Amino acid sequence: MSNNSKKLFLETYGCQMNVADSEVVASIMEHDGFTIIKTREEADVILVNTCSIRENAETRIRGRVQGFSELKKKNPKLLIGVIGCMAERLGEKLFDQEKNVNIIVGPDAYMDLPLLVKKAENGEKAINVELSLTETYKDICPSRIDETSISGFVSITRGCNNFCTYCIVPYTRGRERSRNPESILQEVNDLSEKGYKEVTLLGQNVNSFVFKNSISEVSFPELLEMVAISVPNMRIRFATSHPKDMSDDTLRVIAKNDNICNFIHLPVQSGSDSVLKDMRRKYTQEWYKNRIEAIHKIIPGCGISSDIFCGFHNESEEDFNQTIELMKWAKFDLAYMFKYSERPGTFAYKNLADNVPEDVKQRRLEEMIVLQNQISLENNQGDIGKVFEVLIEGISKRSEQDVYGRTSQNKVIVFPKKEYKIGDLANVIVKTCTKATLVGEAV
Ligand code: 5AD
Ligand code: SF4
Numbered sequence: 001m002s003n004n005s006k007k008l009f010l011e012t013y014g015c016q017m018n019v020a021d022s023e024v025v026a027s028i029m030e031h032d033g034f035t036i037i038k039t040r041e042e043a044d045v046i047l048v049n050t051c052s053i054r055e056n057a058e059t060r061i062r063g064r065v066q067g068f069s070e071l072k073k074k075n076p077k078l079l080i081g082v083i084g085c086m087a088e089r090l091g092e093k094l095f096d097q098e099k100n101v102n103i104i105v106g107p108d109a110y111m112d113l114p115l116l117v118k119k120a121e122n123g124e125k126a127i128n129v130e131l132s133l134t135e136t137y138k139d140i141c142p143s144r145i146d147e148t149s150i151s152g153f154v155s156i157t158r159g160c161n162n163f164c165t166y167c168i169v170p171y172t173r174g175r176e177r178s179r180n181p182e183s184i185l186q187e188v189n190d191l192s193e194k195g196y197k198e199v200t201l202l203g204q205n206v207n208s209f210v211f212k213n214s215i216s217e218v219s220f221p222e223l224l225e226m227v228a229i230s231v232p233n234m235r236i237r238f239a240t241s242h243p244k245d246m247s248d249d250t251l252r253v254i255a256k257n258d259n260i261c262n263f264i265h266l267p268v269q270s271g272s273d274s275v276l277k278d279m280r281r282k283y284t285q286e287w288y289k290n291r292i293e294a295i296h297k298i299i300p301g302c303g304i305s306s307d308i309f310c311g312f313h314n315e316s317e318e319d320f321n322q323t324i325e326l327m328k329w330a331k332f333d334l335a336y337m338f339k340y341s342e343r344p345g346t347f348a349y350k351n352l353a354d355n356v357p358e359d360v361k362q363r364r365l366e367e368m369i370v371l372q373n374q375i376s377l378e379n380n381q382g383d384i385g386k387v388f389e390v391l392i393e394g395i396s397k398r399s400e401q402d403v404y405g406r407t408s409q410n411k412v413i414v415f416p417k418k419e420y421k422i423g424d425l426a427n428v429i430v431k432t433c434t435k436a437t438l439v440g441e442a443v
Helices: 016-031 054-066 069-074 086-088 093-099 110-123 167-174 180-192 220-228 248-256 275-281 284-300 317-330 347-351 357-380
Strands: 006-011 046-048 079-084 104-105 125-127 151-155 197-203 210-212 218-219 235-239 263-265 303-310 336-339 386-397 402-407 412-416 426-431 438-442
Touching: 006 016, 006 347, 016 046, 016 079, 016 110, 016 151, 016 197, 046 054, 046 086, 054 069, 054 079, 079 086, 079 110, 086 093, 086 104, 086 167, 086 317, 104 110, 110 125, 151 180, 180 197, 180 220, 197 220, 218 220, 220 248, 248 284, 275 317, 284 317, 303 357, 317 357, 336 357, 357 426, 386 412, 412 426
Parallel strands: 006 046, 046 079, 079 104, 104 125, 151 197, 197 235, 263 303, 303 336, 412 438
Antiparallel strands: 210 218, 386 402, 386 426, 402 412, 426 438
């Protein structure tokens, strides 16, 4: 790499899809002659890949972008780009709202980034927030930014067609498209050749993956099995699954293929049928429970996590209690819990009043967290004495003598390093635990 090539610093917020997108962006920019650097002080261009899912995500990112004023003072030529969901949601307005912003690019317009950076260098307005019905970046081989990593992401669908009433994603990421299985397999194999030991297939709703051409059609379970067979030495994960599309076929593929991890992230959002209806989730509590039962039956010992949020439109104490009851019944290993945050532009913003008071939302959130912490702890205690195959991901932050990794069920486990290296598989017996971590010993 030449010393005078321009330097790009990439900062990523939000979901795993954004992490994967940043690698696509890195690849596009490297092809244009940029070098990706790890210190923002030396950058010619900073791109911030953003998230709009809740208001507090956006507030945090705005603070970050405003903080770049210092760097701009030192280097007046520094260009700042906001890319991803916030760029898409706010468009032109961002130029007025955030003085530091020079470039605005939505999730489907990354191919245009080199051109837009050149425009910005010439002092022109540089914006592209066009959404696409077809863009999947299938011809881009993502640059793996964290070269020491052993676990990578590959996106298999982009966008979302579900239009849950509270959610901004269909507006910021556009319509759902599935990527050509050939390019998915190529990317997975590329990860394998680079020494990666694990891949997570990503999409807003992976179960609805379907790729059609004139001769054949590939469904999600078929794709999952194709991936598992093509890289037998890699662990396969996937996220996120929508309960309405979680099929027994997919569960059977997981059960049949040893290298597909026994772990499913299945966001329930609420336990109340009337709230689920207002959310337009297209399933009932009963349907969701049936899916959980199917998971336990077809994949015994499968880890399950969920997303849940409280305080949506009209959520009564009775509705909330049904969420609590569902959590007690489902006993998730892990749950991501939130308060409803109204997002401008969504159906709920226009039609369903944000009418649960903030203090009630807060109290309900705290109640969910206390309960889930207890359940996570009990689930982990249930693992004591069991042996799990663990993929070692790194050295423990607490002690250099210890490594950490994940079980197939996605639980983090810490144990003495001995002769093991990062990327090795080890059989580990669980000795103790906290609510977040198992602690064990290799056997
Ligand atoms: N407010 C709060 N939480 C939300 N989520 C999505 N939209 C909102 C919102 N407007 C949560 C859902 C989703 C996760 C990624 O974020 O639980 O599954
Ligand atoms: Fe949002 Fe619903 Fe699509 Fe998930 S499935 S991204 S919650 S609209």
